[in-house]
Amino acid sequence: MVDVTVIGGGLAGLACAQALQARGLTCVVLEASDGVGGRVRTDRIDGHLVDRGFQVLLDAYPELPHVVDRSSLGLRPFIAGAHHRTRDGWSRVTHPLRHPVRAIMDRIGGSMPWSDARALAPLAWRAWRSGALPALGASSAHGLLVNAGVSEATIDSFLRPFFAGVFLDPSLQADVSAFGFRFSMFARGRATLPVQGMGALPVAMAARLAAGTIRLGTRVRAIDRSGHGWMAQFDDGAMASRVLVVATDGPSMRAIVRSLPERPWCSTMQFTFDLDRADAPRAMLEPILFLDGISRGPVNHAAAVSVVQPSYAPDGRVQWSANVVDPAWLSHTDSTLETAVREQLCGWFGSTAPQAWRLLHAQRVIHALPRQHAGDRPPEGTASPEPGLVLAGDQVGDASINGAMASGRHAAALAEQALSG
Ligand SMILES: Cc1cc2nc3c(=O)[nH]c(=O)nc-3n(C[C@H](O)[C@H](O)[C@H](O)COP(=O)(O)OP(=O)(O)OC[C@H]3O[C@@H](n4cnc5c(N)ncnc54)[C@H](O)[C@@H]3O)c2cc1C
Numbered sequence: 001m002v003d004v005t006v007i008g009g010g011l012a013g014l015a016c017a018q019a020l021q022a023r024g025l026t027c028v029v030l031e032a033s034d035g036v037g038g039r040v041r042t043d044r045i046d047g048h049l050v051d052r053g054f055q056v057l058l059d060a061y062p063e064l065p066h067v068v069d070r071s072s073l074g075l076r077p078f079i080a081g082a083h084h085r086t087r088d089g090w091s092r093v094t095h096p097l098r099h100p101v102r103a104i105m106d107r108i109g110g111s112m113p114w115s116d117a118r119a120l121a122p123l124a125w126r127a128w129r130s131g132a133l134p135a136l137g138a139s140s141a142h143g144l145l146v147n148a149g150v151s152e153a154t155i156d157s158f159l160r161p162f163f164a165g166v167f168l169d170p171s172l173q174a175d176v177s178a179f180g181f182r183f184s185m186f187a188r189g190r191a192t193l194p195v196q197g198m199g200a201l202p203v204a205m206a207a208r209l210a211a212g213t214i215r216l217g218t219r220v221r222a223i224d225r226s227g228h229g230w231m232a233q234f235d236d237g238a239m240a241s242r243v244l245v246v247a248t249d250g251p252s253m254r255a256i257v258r259s260l261p262e263r264p265w266c267s268t269m270q271f272t273f274d275l276d277r278a279d280a281p282r283a284m285l286e287p288i289l290f291l292d293g294i295s296r297g298p299v300n301h302a303a304a305v306s307v308v309q310p311s312y313a314p315d316g317r318v319q320w321s322a323n324v325v326d327p328a329w330l331s332h333t334d335s336t337l338e339t340a341v342r343e344q345l346c347g348w349f350g351s352t353a354p355q356a357w358r359l360l361h362a363q364r365v366i367h368a369l370p371r372q373h374a375g376d377r378p379p380e381g382t383a384s385p386e387p388g389l390v391l392a393g394d395q396v397g398d399a400s401i402n403g404a405m406a407s408g409r410h411a412a413a414l415a416e417q418a419l420s421g
Contacts, residue, residue, distance in 0.1 A: 002026040004415045005232050005241040007220045007256070010038025011401060012393040013247035014205040015067050015408030016415075017213055023416055028239060029209075030232060032219035035199075036206045038249065039368070040401065042197025045361055046274065047314040049197040053365045054165075054270050054303070054321045055401075057201060058182075060189025063405035068204045074195030076309040079286065080186070084158045084293040085348060090283070091293075093158055096121070097128065098190070112154050119149035127187040133180030139374040141179035142172040157293030165289070165301035167399075168266040168325045168369045175374045178398060185402075191289075193309035201401070223256055223389075230388055243388045243415045247408060249367055250395035259385060261378060263395060264371040267330055269364045271341050273320040273357040280304075280318045281349040290348070297344025298329035298337055320357065334362055370399045383407070383414060387421075390414045 004020050006013045009031030020027045035041060041052045057064075057075065064070055081094030081102075093112060094102045127133055136147040141163060145155055155172070164170040166182050194200040206214060222233045223244060230244035246253055254260045277285075284290070287308040291301050302322040306313035313319040322341050324330055329337065338359065345354035370376065377398075383391050390411045394400065397407030 001229075001240045001242075002028050003241060003419055004243045004245055005030060005230070005239050006245045006247055007223075007232060008038065008247035008249075008252075008393065009033075009036040009202075009206070009214055009216070010247060010249070010393065011040060011202055011205070011404040012397075012408040012411070013038075013245070014202055014209070015063070015405040016245050016247055016392055016411045017209055017408075018067055018205060019409045019412030020415060021210055021213070023412065025412075025416065025419070027213065028241075029214045030218040030220055030234065030239065031214060031216050032252075034216055036214060036216075037199050037202035039365070040198050040202055042199030043361075045272075048272070048274060048306075048317070048319050048360060049312045050272050050319070050361050050363075051198045051305075053268055053363055053368060054301070054305075054323045055198045056191035056193065057198065057401065058185040058189050059192050060185045061400075061402040061405075063402045063409070066409060067208075067405055068201060072204060073200055074311075075192035076195070077190035077192045077287075078303070078308050079288040080190055082158070082162055082289040082291050083286070084161065084291040085296075086157050086293050091157075092288075095187070096124070097187075112158065113151065116150050116154040123148055123183065124187050127180065127184035131181075131184045131188065133176070133183055135176045135180075138176055140172065140176065141174045144176050144179065145172075158291065161291040161293055161300050162289075164325050165291070165323065167372055168268045169371060170300065170326050171373075173373045175372055175377065178372045178377075181398065182400070193305060193312070195309060195311050197312070220256060243390065243418045245390045245392055245411045245415055247392040247411065249393065250370055251367055253391065253393070253395055257385065257389070257391065260382070260391070260395075263376060263378070265367045266325070266369045266371050267327070267364070267366050268368045269324045269330060269334075269337065269362065271322045271324075271338060271359060272361040272363070273322070273354075274313070274360040275318050275320060275353075275357045277316050277318050279353060280320075281351055281353060283349055284320065285318070292344070296347065298324040298326065298332075298340050299344050300325045302345075319360070330364075334364070338362065370395055372399050383411065384418075388418050390418065
């Protein structure tokens with residue numbers, strides 16, 4: 001019998017186990033799959049590091065220093081900004097505080113009106129300084145931007161696709177506080193990729209746990225109250241503990257804790273291409289995000305990830321990640337989508353080259369992120385539904401890497417309270 005059983009070895013479960021052990025408590029992590037990380041894992045395919053869905057690590061996330069030595073991850077940053085495809089071609093927006101010279105040049109040659117730059121500047125300044133944004137009387141990201149004076153044209157051509165890539169939701173209806181947090185993380189820090197892929201983050205977190213803490217290949221089928229604690233049942237046994245933390249994804253959590261309210265999910269699909277660097281259109285070889293600002297195809301956001309982090313592709317090759325988030329496009333079959341993705345990329349780079357790129361991997365993630373519209377977040381108290389039972393993960397907290405880790409640390413504090421109560 002341990003003090004706490006943690007179900008799920010994603011970021012939330014690992015952060016929880018770290019915090020429990022730091023408090024001197026004993027715990028075990030039961031993980032259904034063959035590795036830690038949950039939605040943050042990296043596969044090696046034909047010499048490439050391929051993340052399970054395009055993800056970035058924002059180095060300003062406040063939870064990071066609690067769970068990992070950031071310098072051990074070998075992070076390489078994207079240019080802070082994005083190229084966005086407009087009706088007149090590519091236009092670039094860069095972070096004025098990080099890349100001041102580039103930002104001025106982009107402003108002069110770019111398509112964003114000065115009035116929009118003037119409306120966004122005070123938001124960026126506030127986000128940089130305080131780590132949040134004022135709601136400006138709005139309940140959604142779109143309302144906040146409109147009330148700040150940003151034009152619909154700039155919202156549609158730049159901010160909508162940018163934040164569609166963040167929330168995996170093109171509606172821009174995210175709750176203002178979730179939007180403000182992400183806006184401030186981009187204002188304060190950089191989007192990065194670790195040298196061993198995004199999956200290196202949970203691996204580094206797991207390495208900090210006591211030997212024998214994690215039990216892989218153990219899918220919990222049911223939980224029951226037992227004596228003064230809880231019993232987690234899996235196929236070849238059961239684990240008793242005084243407190244149980246359920247840190248799984250939402251659908252798995254509802255299968256175990258039936259009282260949990262249903263929350264809508266956002267999906268995504270990543271097409272990962274492998275191409276010869278010598279044949280790659282020069283325009284795509286910049287370590288920056290590429291956005292579709294005119295909705296002319298399925299790809300919302302894309303990047304030459306191996307230009308950002310060279311370890312992602314073998315020497316002489318480029319790994320290009322093209323991502324779909326629009327539910328209307330996601331309703332198509334994989335092969336229809338692939339054809340449309342290639343056509344769109346031909347339009348982007350003015351060549352037929354993308355038709356010949358080798359598809360390395362196509363990955364659909366149905367339950368990628370819980371939707372984050374106003375009112376979607378579960379009410380206060382959801383994390384401790386019954387005595388000795390604690391819930392963690394992006395399902396009950398903010399839906400992000402930071403949110404999952406924060407909810408794990410919070411769950412450890414609730415577990416300690418339950419043990420001493
Ligand atoms: C494609 C994609 C892109 C994303 N992009 C970003 C980004 O750029 N930045 C960002 O901050 N966030 C991003 N996110 C979100 C972020 O990855 C998640 O919010 C976070 O990883 C959730 O962690 P978690 O621990 O809550 O859940 P999970 O990662 O889902 O972990 C849950 C774990 O529980 C295990 N499990 C489930 N059921 C059981 C069971 N019955 N018994 C035992 N184990 C079980 C699962 O195998 C899994 O390992 C993205 C997510 C996806 C999918």
